[in-house]
Amino acid sequence: MRFRTFLSLGGAALVLLLQGQVALSDISVTPTDKESLKEAGKAITEPMWDFYLANQTEGIPGKLTGTWYIAGAMFMTMMQFWHVSGYNEHNSVVSHDMMFQAGRNYDYFDSNYSQWLGNDDQMFFGLAAITASETGFPEIKDKPTWTSLARSVFNQQASRWAPQECGGGITWQIHPWQAGYTLRNSISNGGLFQLAARLGRFTQNQTYFEWAEKIWDWSVDSPLIQPQINWYVADSTSGDNNCTDSGDMQWSYNYGVYLAGAAYMWNATEEPKWKNRTEGLLRRLTTHFFPEEYGGNVFSEVSCEKPHTCDRNMLNFKGWSSMWMAMAGILVPDTFDTILPKLQGSASAIGRQCDGGTENLCGSRWYQDNWDGIEGLEVQQAALGGITGTLMMLVGSSAQTINNNPNAKEQYLDYNDDQPDSLPKISTGDRVGSWILTVLWGGGIVAAGWWLIKQQ
Numbered sequence: 001m002r003f004r005t006f007l008s009l010g011g012a013a014l015v016l017l018l019q020g021q022v023a024l025s026d027i028s029v030t031p032t033d034k035e036s037l038k039e040a041g042k043a044i045t046e047p048m049w050d051f052y053l054a055n056q057t058e059g060i061p062g063k064l065t066g067t068w069y070i071a072g073a074m075f076m077t078m079m080q081f082w083h084v085s086g087y088n089e090h091n092s093v094v095s096h097d098m099m100f101q102a103g104r105n106y107d108y109f110d111s112n113y114s115q116w117l118g119n120d121d122q123m124f125f126g127l128a129a130i131t132a133s134e135t136g137f138p139e140i141k142d143k144p145t146w147t148s149l150a151r152s153v154f155n156q157q158a159s160r161w162a163p164q165e166c167g168g169g170i171t172w173q174i175h176p177w178q179a180g181y182t183l184r185n186s187i188s189n190g191g192l193f194q195l196a197a198r199l200g201r202f203t204q205n206q207t208y209f210e211w212a213e214k215i216w217d218w219s220v221d222s223p224l225i226q227p228q229i230n231w232y233v234a235d236s237t238s239g240d241n242n243c244t245d246s247g248d249m250q251w252s253y254n255y256g257v258y259l260a261g262a263a264y265m266w267n268a269t270e271e272p273k274w275k276n277r278t279e280g281l282l283r284r285l286t287t288h289f290f291p292e293e294y295g296g297n298v299f300s301e302v303s304c305e306k307p308h309t310c311d312r313n314m315l316n317f318k319g320w321s322s323m324w325m326a327m328a329g330i331l332v333p334d335t336f337d338t339i340l341p342k343l344q345g346s347a348s349a350i351g352r353q354c355d356g357g358t359e360n361l362c363g364s365r366w367y368q369d370n371w372d373g374i375e376g377l378e379v380q381q382a383a384l385g386g387i388t389g390t391l392m393m394l395v396g397s398s399a400q401t402i403n404n405n406p407n408a409k410e411q412y413l414d415y416n417d418d419q420p421d422s423l424p425k426i427s428t429g430d431r432v433g434s435w436i437l438t439v440l441w442g443g444g445i446v447a448a449g450w451w452l453i454k455q456q
C-alpha cells in the first residue's frame with residue numbers, strides 16, 4: 001500500500017537516498033498551472049485514501065473510527081477535486097460509501113448513530129450530497145438521487161428550527177439529553193444556510209431561498225454574525241441565556257460556511273445585500289486567517305495551529321474554507337482577484353509542507369517549509385481542499401454551473417425522503433462524533449487528539 005502510494009507520486013517527487021532511508025522532497029506546485037495542481041492533488045489524495053481504508057470501523061463503509069462526519073467531509077472534498085481535475089480513481093468507492101452512510105432510511109440519520117449526532121455532523125453529509133448534485137457526480141441506479149439526500153437533510157434540519165428561545169436558530173445538538181443541547185453554533189446554522197442557498201440555486205425552488213434569508217437574518221440578530229464589528233463571526237451562543245452571550249473562539253470554517261452561502265445567494269438573486277455580505281465576511285476571513293507574519297497569502301487556522309492544539313476537527317477547517325472561498329470567487333466575480341492570491345499562495349505553501357515521511361505526508365502548518373509532524377486523514381484532507389480551491393479558481397465558472405445534472409433535478413421531486421428515523425432511546429453511548437467545538441465553549445482549548453504528534 002505504502003509502496004504503491006510512493007510510486008504514484010511519479011515525477012512530482014525527487015527521491016533522495018539518505019543513510020539508507022528514503023526521503024522525498026516537496027510536492028512541486030505551480031499554482032498558476034492546472035496540470036501541476038492536479039498532480040499535487042493526486043499525490044495528496046493517495047496517502048489520505050490509505051488512512052481512510054485503514055481506519056474504517058470494523059469495515060463499515062464510510063464510518064471512520066471515532067468520528068462519523070469527517071468521512072462525509074472527505075467525500076465532499078474528493079468530489080469537488082474530481083470535478084475540477086477529472087481524477088476519478090476512487091469515485092466508485094466514494095459513491096458506494098457515501099450512499100451507504102445515508103443509512104437505512106436514506107436520511108443521514110441512521111439509528112446506529114442518530115442518538116449522538118449533532119446537526120453539524122449531519123450537515124457535512126448534506127453538503128457532500130449537494131456537491132454531488134452540482135458537480136454531476138454519477139447517480140446510483142435504483143437509489144435516491146444525491147439531491148434528494150441533500151433535501152432530506154435540509155427538511156429534517158428545517159423542522160428542528162427552535163424559536164422558543166433566542167427567537168430562532170437550530171441547536172448544535174439534536175436531542176435534549178445531549179450535553180450542549182441548548183448551544184446554537186455557527187457551523188450548524190451556517191451549514192443549513194449554505195445548504196438552503198445551494199439547494200435554492202440548484203432546484204430553483206423558492207422555499208430554499210426563503211429559508212436562507214430567514215437563517216441569515218436570525219444569525220445577524222443573534223450574536224453569531226456581527227456586521228457592525230467588522231463582520232465578526234462568533235462560534236456559538238447559548239440558549240440558556242436566550243442567546244445574549246457568545247463563544248468567541250475564531251475558526252475559519254464559521255466564516256467560510258456563511259461566505260459561500262452568501263455568494264450563492266448573490267449569484268441566484270443578484271440582490272446587492274448579498275454581495276455586501278460576501279465581501280464583508282471575506283474581508284475578515286482574509287485578514288484574520290492569512291497572517292502578515294507569513295506573508296499574508298498563506299492560510300492558517302490561527303487559534304490552534306502554532307501551539308499545535310488543533311484537534312482532529314480543527315485540522316480540517318482550512319480545507320473546507322478554501323473551497324468555500326473559491327465558490328465565492330467564482331460566484332461573485334468581483335471577489336475573484338482578492339481570493340486568487342490567497343489560494344495560490346496557500347497552494348504553493350502546501351507543496352512545501354507536504355514533504356513528510358516517505359510518501360509526501362502533509363502536516364498542518366502550511367506556512368512552514370518542512371513537515372510539522374502531524375499526520376493523518378484530516379491534514380491530508382485540508383491540503384486537498386486547499387489545492388482543490390485553487391484549481392476551482394483556475395477552472396473557473398464552469399465548476400459551479402446551476403445544473404450539470406438535469407436528471408437529478410427531475411428525479412429529486414419523486415423520492416419521498418421525509419420520514420425521519422424514529423427517535424432512539426436515550427443512550428449515554430458513543431458521542432465522539434458530535435463534539436465539534438463545545439469543548440471550547442468558555443473553557444479554553446482542550447487537549448489535542450490522541451494521534452497528534454507534538455512538535456516544538
Ligand SMILES: *[C@@H]1O[C@H](CO)[C@@H](O)[C@H](O)[C@H]1NC(C)=O
Nearest residue numbers: 050051054055065066376377
Ligand atoms: C487508524 O486509526 C487508528 C486509531 O483508531 C490508529 O491507531 C491508526 O494509526 C490509524 N491508522 C492509519 C493508517 O491512519
Ligand SMILES: *[C@@H]1O[C@H](CO)[C@@H](O)[C@H](O)[C@H]1NC(C)=O
Nearest residue numbers: 060063100101103104110112
Ligand atoms: C450499523 O451497524 C451495524 C452493526 O455494526 C453494521 O453492520 C451496519 O453496517 C451499520 N450501518 C451503517 C449505516 O453504518
Ligand SMILES: *[C@@H]1O[C@H](CO)[C@@H](O)[C@H](O)[C@H]1NC(C)=O
Nearest residue numbers: 165166167168221222242243
Ligand atoms: C429572547 O430573544 C428573543 C430574540 O432576540 C426575543 O424576541 C425575546 O423577547 C427574548 N426573550 C426573553 C425572555 O428575553
Ligand SMILES: *[C@@H]1O[C@H](CO)[C@@H](O)[C@H](O)[C@H]1NC(C)=O
Nearest residue numbers: 151154155205206207208413
Ligand atoms: C420546494 O421545497 C420544499 C422544501 O423541501 C418542498 O416542501 C416543496 O414541495 C418544494 N416545492 C416544489 C415545487 O418542488
Ligand SMILES: *[C@@H]1O[C@H](CO)[C@@H](O)[C@H](O)[C@H]1NC(C)=O
Nearest residue numbers: 267330331332333397400401
Ligand atoms: C454567477 O456565477 C457565474 C459563474 O458560474 C458567473 O459567470 C456570473 O457572472 C455570476 N453572476 C453574477 C450576477 O455575479
